[in-house]
């Protein structure tokens with residue numbers, strides 16, 4: 602599904618031919634001719650330019666009866682790498698991915714308290730440097746960076762975050778420029794739930810992707826397009842007020858937010874108040890799986906409160922699917938038992954008749970894979986590839 606826009610019609614540049622090849626598994630020159638109207642010579646020169654960048658490879662088909670079969674062209678996902686950094690409140694996950702967004706290497710930074718950018722970002726860059734050493738010869742096409750809260754994509758920083766203290770307005774690209782191999786490489790940022798939504802649409806055009814981790818947020822895909830909202834703040838449902846949370850203090854400074862009773866941080870805090878030794882939501886999920894009744898109850902209740910808030914969104918947007926991502930999805934069955942109860946109980950029959958609730962297909966990797974694909978859709982777009990070819994020709 603084309604969340605990031607479609608291939609330009611009527612154009613048949615090198616980038617357009619690449620977009621066609623990337624879209625298909627295998628394609629012949631004749632098929633490219635049918636799609637673009639280009640001559641054999643024009644196709645040959647475009648393929649040569651793409652082969653020069655290493656982005657396209659040719660191979661012989663298995664011989665059949667009746668003459669030599671045409672060669673097949675395909676996108677070479679091993680021609681380069683992208684990096685992905687999914688910053689979270691209790692964990693930052695770093696990945697190296699190939700040009701198809703498949704994870705080649707992953708590292709976690711566990712941080713027990715939210716760190717400021719000057720504490721966390723140099724560590725992120727240092728670890729990426731170590732990971733990059735496994736891939737010395739491959740060009741780095743870009744870095745995808747996802748953060749909780751509202752992200753100013755143009756300025757490359759967090760904005761008005763109630764959660765990430767000290768990050769507001771701090772440009773994050775310069776940290777990556779410290780590393781020579783990443784200097785000048787595109788850094789593309791988005792909110793964490795949006796990054797997940799990019800890869801968790803499950804082929805549907807209307808999808809609500811919720812990230813239920815330390816905090817709560819949603820990525821909204823409507824009519825096949827990711828909706829960021831007028832101020833890029835769409836999906837921040839963690840600070841919706843609910844009756845059950847009345848009077849409870851939230852991390853945002855307000856009281857009564859759904860996060861203050863259902864967010865992972867609130868669940869951890871409540872268990873710690875009971876003297877339990879849990880450090881983060883992943884610990885809570887682990888003891889829930891071991892049969893801890895209190896942990897199971899709290900995860901189910903979290904699902905109930907989230908479902909209560911989501912019911913309004915389901916009535917408004919009528920998604921085909923609600924996808925559950927984030928650390929809560931580690932206890933998917935328990936969380937969703939609660940979520941279904943209030944979601945189906947509070948949303949209209951029309952909006953829920955065919956509604957499905959499913960776990961994130963990429964599991965705990967959905968954030969990092971989403972960050973990688975977010976970059977790939979930009980740096981491998983038809984226009985970006987045209988620019989690469991122009992640069993290679995000039996050089």
Ligand SMILES: [Zn+2]
Pocket residue numbers: 763839840851852853854855858860
């Ligand atoms: Zn709040």
